Amino acid sequence: MNPSPFPHQGPLSPAEVRGRDDLLADLTGRVTRRAVTALVGPRRYGKTSVLRRLAADLTEVTTVWVDLYGVASAADLAVAFDTALDSAGAPVRATAGRLALTAQIDLGVVKATLSRPARSRPDPDVLFPTLLDLVVATALTTPTMLVLDEFSAITTVPAAAAKLRTALQHHYRDIAIVFAGSAPSVMRTLFTDREEPFYGQADLVDIGPLDRTAVHGIVTDGFISTGRDPERGAALVHDLAGGHPQRTMQLADALWHHTPDGGSVTDEVWADALTELRERIADPMSRIFDGHPASARKTLRIVAHDESPHGAAGQMLALSKNAATKARKALLDNGDLIRDTDNRLVVTDPMLADWIRTTLPIF
Numbered sequence: 213m214n215p216s217p218f219p220h221q222g223p224l225s226p227a228e229v230r231g232r233d234d235l236l237a238d239l240t241g242r243v244t245r246r247a248v249t250a251l252v253g254p255r256r257y258g259k260t261s262v263l264r265r266l267a268a269d270l271t272e273v274t275t276v277w278v279d280l281y282g283v284a285s286a287a288d289l290a291v292a293f294d295t296a297l298d299s300a301g302a303p304v305r306a307t308a309g310r311l312a313l314t315a316q317i318d319l320g321v322v323k324a325t326l327s328r329p330a331r332s333r334p335d336p337d338v339l340f341p342t343l344l345d346l347v348v349a350t351a352l353t354t355p356t357m358l359v360l361d362e363f364s365a366i367t368t369v370p371a372a373a374a375k376l377r378t379a380l381q382h383h384y385r386d387i388a389i390v391f392a393g394s395a396p397s398v399m400r401t402l403f404t405d406r407e408e409p410f411y412g413q414a415d416l417v418d419i420g421p422l423d424r425t426a427v428h429g430i431v432t433d434g435f436i437s438t439g440r441d442p443e444r445g446a447a448l449v450h451d452l453a454g455g456h457p458q459r460t461m462q463l464a465d466a467l468w469h470h471t472p473d474g475g476s477v478t479d480e481v482w483a484d485a486l487t488e489l490r491e492r493i494a495d496p497m498s499r500i501f502d503g504h505p506a507s508a509r510k511t512l513r514i515v516a517h518d519e520s521p522h523g524a525a526g527q528m529l530a531l532s533k534n535a536a537t538k539a540r541k542a543l544l545d546n547g548d549l550i551r552d553t554d555n556r557l558v559v560t561d562p563m564l565a566d567w568i569r570t571t572l573p574i575f
């Protein structure tokens with residue numbers, strides 16, 4: 213049997229990235245001009261995927277990919293930068309390995325040295341800036357693109373952003389630098405607040421949902437190439453997932469699994485696929501929902517039903533205007549709510565909205 217043509221866990225491989233041609237052309241121009249760029253968008257919108265594709269397309273630069281997901285200390289940062297250099301392509305890896313030895317660092321084993329007994333353990337507060345200097349020194353020897361993925365995590369380590377800024381600030385013309393991150397308000401603050409070390413240092417670029425044409429192409433090609441007829445499948449997927457990349461793929465995958473080999477998407481297939489997916493994700497959805505404070509839960513519920521938090525629905529759920537305003541701001545800041553292309557407030561995750569609508573009606 214074919215594997216599903218709709219992978220929906222983790223980043224895509226470069227060849228699987230679809231519907232991002234305009235964004236890729238824009239990013240290519242920026243990297244070529246050495247315009248420092250910050251790619252901002254909700255979780256699972258395809259930031260990592262599109263940047264991996266960019267790295268694969270740009271053969272004239274070697275990419276140093278720093279994944280800052282979950283970093284919480286200088287030691288974590290040192291490990292993240294060490295791993296990035298150690299796994300970079302040949303010209304960078306070779307130079308970095310050589311330069312590291314002069315700084316008395318064994319590339320690729322920083323994690324192991326940090327777990328030595330206290331006496332022989334390096335000080336991560338010294339090691340981290342040393343590794344930053346190493347990244348810069350290496351990048352100056354060969355055309356390099358430095359990707360800092362999940363960059364908002366840097367705020368969890370005091371003074372880390374300032375150290376990074378110090379290491380990079382005189383090299384914006386030499387090194388192509390791309391930041392990416394999911395927490396929209398943290399990302400914006402990092403580059404637009406005067407108090408922040410990276411204030412005014414990068415252009416913010418938004419990654420949006422996949423458009424209807426892209427979703428149509430992805431769903432249709434996936435079905436056809438595996439001997440199935442999507443019928444109205446692409447439209448159904450788009451109507452529910454609204455172009456949210458990961459949910460689009462997950463929904464298409466569920467639909468594909470319910471469509472017999474050589475068969476087509478019927479109303480019954482769609483209904484079965486939707487029922488099965490809803491059952492499968494009900495627990496995580498309720499956990500996510502329950503993790504929000506009460507006024508945020510009310511706001512999510514009102515928005516999922518396409519009502520206004522300040523209108524009758526707010527009164528019905530006993531949500532004061534003041535609480536509604538605060539909750540809406542917090543939800544927008546965290547990326548749990550976004551504005552759609554018509555500037556309407558929507559729940560970012562369409563399957564959370566679907567779960568709320570089916571579980572919690574508004575009277």
Ligand SMILES: Nc1ncnc2c1ncn2[C@@H]1O[C@H](COP(=O)(O)OP(=O)(O)O)[C@@H](O)[C@H]1O
Nearest residue numbers: 220221223230256257258259260261457458461
């Ligand atoms: N261009 C795309 N076309 C189709 N699906 C995509 C695309 N980009 C992302 N996805 C879907 O979203 C999922 C998460 O992508 P990822 O790059 O990890 O997002 P992010 O880095 O923004 O959290 C992928 O597993 C895939 O299912």
Ligand SMILES: [Mg+2]
Nearest residue numbers: 259260261361
């Ligand atoms: Mg990512």
